[in-house]
Amino acid sequence: MFNIKLTSIPLNGLFIVLLLINFSLCFIEDGYKRYNNYSVLRFKPTTTDQLHFLYQLAQNETFLMERSVDFWTEPGSLNSSVDIMLSPEARSTLSPVFASNQLTPSVMIEDVQSRIDAENLIKGRQSLPFPFGVRGSRPNAKQFFSTYQRYDTMMSMLDEIARSNSKVATIETIGKSFEGRDLKVIKISSGSSSGKKKIWIDAGLHAREWIGPSTAMYFINKLVTSVGKDENVDSILSKYDIVVLPLANPDGYEYTHTTNRMWRKTRSLTNSRWGYICRGADPNRNWSYKWRTGGSSTNPCSDVYAGSAPFSEPEPKAMSQYILKNGPWHMYISFHSYSQLILLPWGWTTDLPKDYKEMYRVAEKAATSLKSIYDTPYTVGSATNLLYVASGGSDDWAYGEAGVPYSYTFELRDTGDHGFVLPDDLITPTAEETFVAFKTMCDEIYPNK
Template identity: 35%
Template sequence: MSLRFLNIILFLVVIDSIYSVDQDYLNKYKHHTVYQVFTETDKDVEFLSVIEKKIGTNFDYWNEANNMNKWTHLMLKSEFKTLFEDIMKSLNLNFSVLIENVGNLIENQLILNSKTNMVSNDFDYGKYHTLDEISKWMNDTQAAYPKFVSVFNVSRSYEGRTINVLKISVPSSSKKPAIWFDGGIHAREWISPATVIYMAHMFLSNYSIDPDVTKILDSFDLYVLPVFNPDGYEYTWNKDRLWRKTRSKTKIPGCYGADPNRNWDAHFCEKGASRDPCSDTFCGMSPFSEIEIKGVADFILKNNDSIVSYLNFHSYSQLWMTPWGYTTNKPKDFEIQVNRFLTLKEKKVIRLHHQDNGSAAAVNALIKLYGTRYQHGNIASTIYVASGSSVDWTYDTAKILYSYAVELRDQGQYGFMLPPDQIIPSGLETFEAMKALSFYILKQLK
């Protein structure tokens, strides 16, 4: 078979795969625009809040201004663009278009994803995968590493899907501490499951080859949950690429799901969460009303004597954050972990007020491969106030000291539609961060 003929076949496969997708799915965000607004003062933020109330649920925050980054990213439907821009100009607010056409970006991501590794039947780590493909990968990984890997069901979703965890446990004569990391709690953040999967692959494939990996797996068990919110994730592949929440029914017809990272029993539904079922930050009817969250929380609490670190991966913004989300106050452990272990050279890489040791170790490792710069600090000060989050609950209730929320690539150029060619770089740099964090924790446990 000639190379030209093969390329024609591959091109036809790509075209067929794109046009087999529901056209409503592709057209939903045609002509939606993402703006960045410079919100330097509290008054600027207040102006945006007033505009949001006028426009309603058609005003979708992608990223909010904070102490470190004064740019707010928000998406609007095409019919509100003129109104929004006129208001911005009348208020003399600094704004610009970040993404002109969200629908085109979604379609381009799907096209690029369809082009990757179409010839091989092997799992392609440089590609975004469906829920079924991820489930198959978990089972195949267990079969490939029967002495190290087990897969177990930790919970079920509202629509009845199993929520499976992959456990990596090198045989040991004694019980080991464990590190938990998960992705996909917010459905549209596709890079988080992809990165979590790639890190698990790197740990397994480098055991007995890389001395650092070998030391880590000889010292820790790893719990890996690639897709925390399977109903929402499945929905992003078939119905709405930018769906964020679970898919449970609410008291308002047509409004589905709760924000699974506002549903934990940690200052439930206070600041940064909504009681409106139609809101993307709807906290749910009660703490742990979402079955997905309840099952995982029960498992973590039951095993909190061994789980020493919890990491909840999101996108986007490039942030490595510690508790708390519900208040800008910092827990006592944040102050305890300030800047003690960094070398002088590392201190020159990143200078931030109140450097947390674990976060700083991770962030300094992240920058080394591709120069990707992350900021770090506590959630409420670094990104925004958010109550009812997993990290606050694992720290406050499960007493897991090294609890982190991580926002992966990028800083807004692609947002939630990060191209697949960035999956492996994201996975590699985050893997380096995980190794650095693991060694830091190991040092503290001795």
């Protein structure tokens, strides 16, 4: 069994280790983190021993702190894929260990940096200067969705959409990120709100999952600019007011553009007895419902660090306050990636909520309609039973604490060929098919509950 024991390190040795980690993190802070020859390997554990081994490896926080091993998908159940990004050194070290556990991986990505470089080449990694091709008073959506945009450009487009369509769209800043960026929502409402139900959509809680914010922006543009022109949109807005937060973790998102493409967390500072060592918490482990009851970490250097307390991070705190203040809500949707899943509560337990059958029925209908567009298959189920335990998530909170009867997380494209580095030319197809699924959900849940 592969294991690194920290218990044998004396206190002064541990202090040196932590200092070295601190220096290493500072180095990354000052430069651009490259992933030359980092590979992504896929494992499919077929025995409980293999699954246990991968689980123990995923819990080894030494590797997580050093960023040598990054679980892109966590071990959950037998015969389910586990994707792991490894540095060249980690791959060399662990290969015989994998072999001794009779784990033979397939290579999903041979060189992660080459994928990032290709992404950068297409985009030029510079946002389009606003107004990036304005036709009359409207942004050129085709140009905008041809690549992944930066925070400033996304917010400029959001403002322009609202300004040009003020009868149906209004902008509100619901809070600030740790680094002071606006958390902007757009409320989309056609006609009177009397008798309508409310839907909340957010995206980008995890910084490296770029397809989420792009999909949310597509939804916004589609809903706002199609009023009176698209009967599907008119049907949705005749029944619902919709609030969208397209970028829930702007600090982390910007950091993935400037410094570390694979960054996941927020960018808050975590204090320790030796000073500030690690940055950020997982904003999808920081919600108060069943906080830190499994599938999260107390280690500030972990990618799944739950934070020092529920809502210690200003981003989920602002979201929760707005949701509670402006309810009741009929449906909650959060966009993540990747794996092509529609996830239902619970994430903290394998038990199923009382409304599971109804939520599952709606999600199955949505998955069927989504597949009809580009033949993209999605799997439906509870988060814990399809993936793994992950407490403190937003969808559990929305259902369990905010009382939203339909609560979903979409894990968008793909299933691992590209992982988090989904090519730009898949932005629009992903958003188009997801919007069709959303239309189906709107039809199925109204006037239920």
